[in-house]
Amino acid sequence: MRALVTGVTGQDGSYLTEFLLSRGYEVHGIIRRASSFNTQRLDHVYEDPHKRGARLFLHYGDLCYGEQLTNIIYSSQPDEIYHLGAQSHVKVSFDIPEYTGDATGLGTTRILQAVWRSGIKTRFYQASSSEMFGSSSPPQNEKTPFQPRSPYGAAKVYAYWMAVNYREAYDLFACNGILFNHESPRRGETFVTRKITRAIAQILCGKQKKLYLGNLEAKRDWGYAPEYVQAMWLILQQEQPDDYVIGTGETHSVKEFAEQAFGYVGLDWREYVEVDSKYVRPTEVDALLADTAKARDQLSWEPKVTFPELVRIMVDADMEAVGLKPVGEGIRILQVRFSDWHQWQISVSDVVRSLEGAAMEKQHA
Numbered sequence: 278m279r280a281l282v283t284g285v286t287g288q289d290g291s292y293l294t295e296f297l298l299s300r301g302y303e304v305h306g307i308i309r310r311a312s313s314f315n316t317q318r319l320d321h322v323y324e325d326p327h328k329r330g331a332r333l334f335l336h337y338g339d340l341c342y343g344e345q346l347t348n349i350i351y352s353s354q355p356d357e358i359y360h361l362g363a364q365s366h367v368k369v370s371f372d373i374p375e376y377t378g379d380a381t382g383l384g385t386t387r388i389l390q391a392v393w394r395s396g397i398k399t400r401f402y403q404a405s406s407s408e409m410f411g412s413s414s415p416p417q418n419e420k421t422p423f424q425p426r427s428p429y430g431a432a433k434v435y436a437y438w439m440a441v442n443y444r445e446a447y448d449l450f451a452c453n454g455i456l457f458n459h460e461s462p463r464r465g466e467t468f469v470t471r472k473i474t475r476a477i478a479q480i481l482c483g484k485q486k487k488l489y490l491g492n493l494e495a496k497r498d499w500g501y502a503p504e505y506v507q508a509m510w511l512i513l514q515q516e517q518p519d520d521y522v523i524g525t526g527e528t529h530s531v532k533e534f535a536e537q538a539f540g541y542v543g544l545d546w547r548e549y550v551e552v553d554s555k556y557v558r559p560t561e562v563d564a565l566l567a568d569t570a571k572a573r574d575q576l577s578w579e580p581k582v583t584f585p586e587l588v589r590i591m592v593d594a595d596m597e598a599v600g601l602k603p604v605g606e607g608i609r610i611l612q613v614r615f616s617d618w619h620q621w622q623i624s625v626s627d628v629v630r631s632l633e634g635a636a637m638e639k640q641h642a
C-alpha cells in the first residue's frame with residue numbers, strides 16, 4: 278500500500294508516518310521548503326531514498342499551489358491520501374485569516390480536484406476538527422450543527438463540506454475525521470498543553486519564572502495523539518466512506534490541565550501562572566466534549582490513555598528534553614497502555630532507555 282500524507286512534518290503527520298511504515302506502507306510526504314530543516318519530528322524514521330528498501334519519500338509542495346499538488350498526486354499514485362496539512366493554530370488564524378482560508382480551506386479543494394481530475398482511485402482522509410462545532414453545546418457528535426468561532430473553524434467547515442461534496446458528486450472515497458484535541462510530546466510548542474508542560478520543565482531548570490496564559494476556563498476533550506492517527510487509518514479501511522467524531526468523551530478546563538501538570542512535579546500552579554489578555558481570543562469555543570458512540574460501534578476505536586496519564590506523559594517528555602530526570606510515571610503509563618509502534622519522543626534517550634528496560638528497546642530497535 279502507498280500513502281500520501283500532507284502535513285507530514287506536523288505532530289499527527291509524524292505519528293501517522295510511523296504508524297503506516299510499521300504496517301508496511303510506502304509513505305510519500307509533502308513538505309514545505311524552509312531555510313532551515315523542518316523535519317525534526319520525522320528524522321528518526323527518515324531513510325536515504327537511495328537506500329534499497331527505503332519506504333519514506335518526501336516531496337516539496339505547498340497547499341496554496343495546486344499545480345505542484347497535482348503533480349505529486351499524479352506521480353506518487355497513492356492508494357490513500359491523508360490530508361493533514363493546515364495552518365492549524367486557532368489564535369493565529371485571527372491574525373492571518375486570509376492565509377488560513379487559503380491553506381486550511383482551499384488546500385483541501387486543490388487536493389480533491391487533483392484526485393478527481395487525475396482519475397486516480399484513492400481514498401481520501403480530511404483532517405476535520407471539533408473547532409468546527411464552535412458554540413454548539415456539548416456533547417458534540419456527527420449530527421451536531423457547525424457554528425465555528427474562528428477563521429480556522431470556518432475554513433475547516435468549508436473543507437469538511439468539500440470532502441462531502443466530492444464524495445456525493447463524483448463518488449470519491451472521501452471521509453472526514455472530526456478529531457477533538459489530541460496532544461503529545463510532539464505537540465507544537467504554542468498550543469496550550471505543550472506550552473504548559475514546556476514551561477514546567479523550564480521553571481524546574483530555573484530558566485523561566487512565570488507562565489502567561491489566556492482563557493483558563495475553556496474546556497477541551499484532550500486525548501493522546503498516537504491513538505488518534507490509528508483512528509484516521511481505521512476510517513479509511515471501512516467499506517463505505519463516512520464521517521466520524523474521534524475524542525475521549527471527557528472534558529477538562531485549561532486550569533485543570535495546569536493544576537495537574539504542575540501538581541505532578543510538586544508545584545502549585547497558582548504561584549506560576551498569570552493571565553495575559555494577549556492570549557485571549559476575540560471569540561472563544563467554550564466547551565468541547567466528544568460523543569464517540571459511532572466510532573466505538575463502527576470502528577471499534579476507543580482511546581486508552583486518560584487525561585491524567587496524558588499530562589504525565591507530556592511533563593515527563595519535556596523534563597527529559599531539557600536534561601532533567603523525568604518523574605517517570607508517564608513513561609511507565611506508555612509501557613502499560615501503549616507499548617506499541619511509536620517512539621516515546623523523537624529520539625529515545627539514555628534516561629528513557631534505563632527506565633523502559635530491554636524489552637522496550639527491542640521493540641523500537
Ligand code: NAP
Binds near residue numbers: 290307315
Ligand atoms: P501541526 O502540527 O500544526 O501540523 C500542520 C502541518 O501542516 C505541518 O506539517 C505544516 O508544515 C503543514 N502545513 C502548514 N501549512 C502548509 C502549507 N501551506 N503547505 C503545506 N504544508 C503546510 O498540526 P497537527 O496537530 O499535526 O494537526 C494535523 C491536522 O489535523 C491539521 O489539519 C489540524 O488542523 C487538524 N486537527 C488537529 C487537531 C489536534 O488537536 N492536533 C484536532 C483536530 C484537527 P510545517 O512543518 O512546514 O509548518
Ligand code: G4F
Binds near residue numbers: 469472557558
Ligand atoms: O491548545 P489550543 O491552542 O487549541 P485549540 O484552540 O483548541 O485548537 C486545537 O484543537 C483543535 C481541535 O478542537 C484543532 F482543530 C486545532 O488545529 C488545534 O490543534 O487552545 C486550547 C484552549 C483554548 O480555549 C485557548 O483559548 O486553551 C486556551 N488557552 C488559554 N491560554 C490558550 C492559552 N491557548 C493557547 N494556544 N495559548 C495560551 O496561552
